[in-house]
Amino acid sequence: MVWSDPEVETVAPGIHRVPVPLPNDGLRAVNVYMIEDGDGVTLVDSGWNGPEARAAIDRGLAVAGAELGDVHRMLITHMHYDHLGQADELRRAGAGEYWLGEEEKESFSILVTDPVESRRERLDQLEAHGAVELAEKGRASDGAVKEPLTWQPPGRWVADGEQAPLADGQLTAILTPGHTRGHLCFLHGDRKILFSGDHVLPHITPSIGFEPHTNPLALVDFLESQARVAALDVELVLPAHGEVFTDLVGRVDELTAHHDVRLDACRAALSEDGSSAFTAASRIGWTRRETPFEELNAFNQTLAVWETAAHLELLAVRGTVTRRVVDGTITFTRV
Ligand SMILES: [Zn+2]
Helix, strand or coil: CCCCCCCCEEEECCEEEEEEECCCCCCCEEEEEEEEECCEEEEECCCCCCHHHHHHHHHHHHHCCCCHHHEEEEECCCCCHHHHCCHHHHHHCCCCCEEEEHHHHHHHHHHHHCHHHHHHHHHHHHHHCCCHHHHHHHHHCCCCCCCCCCCCCCCEEECCCCEEEECCEEEEEEECCCCCCCCEEEEECCCCEEEEECCCCCCCCCCCCCCCCCCCCHHHHHHHHHHHHHCCCCCEEEECCCCCECCHHHHHHHHHHHHHHHHHHHHHCCCCCCECHHHHHHCCCECCCCECHHHCCHHHHHHHHHHHHHHHHHHHHHCCEEEEEECCEEEEEEC
């Protein structure tokens, strides 16, 4: 069995992993967790919005012995569509309110007011990082989201350390910025279980700072957040993609080591007199197979430039590169 197969898996007593399919994504599915909670259930994440995803939720609820009206609340780890996308729809269909991290407020408000404007800002930044053609391509295309989303805001904007009550204890929100600004993990302290969202994934390296309200220091935040969860007393990790696992510290070490390698590669890709993130990105290999930059499609090239920029900004904070703006282009130079 593959983790993304549409089969509900009980991963701990009273906790069910429900793989909710994604329409067009290399990730295949997102895990929604259903926690039996007294006379109902509490959900972690909600899945993509659509009929197939809804069917998966209903299958999961049946295994948990519940119906949609029994959902006390939905704890959303972050604002990406595969996690948040179905929350308001489920609420309107009878589920309880959804909660989202308060540091996602700005990104959320962009989605429900002017997503086109947020794209414009991102494309301007892409251009500032030297990716002139990619930015032009982006401006010429319509983009996926044209209309503001009609979602109601969450029932609660959750702060770091806030607790969601459960019949057998509570879930504590752990602010873990990086993947997005307001990403939350949820810790069941008594049971030593961490719902890790997209912050710690078993096979994939989480993307950094891909969000409407952009964060130039996303990688700085991400690595600090990795150290933060590694210090928690956790015996079981329930990630949003992939199967559940136990060795949290081991996985954090791998992710940190991965970024150390990428940091070296980004720094080495800079010319003597300095380079943009775009130029550096075009000189290093991508994906696990070290695919050349020019073989990536425009979307993945854009992600590659963002990733490179995030790494170079971190190096600038550490002081091993300098950052200056030359003729409107952000340029990094080895110290
Ligand atoms: Zn995500």
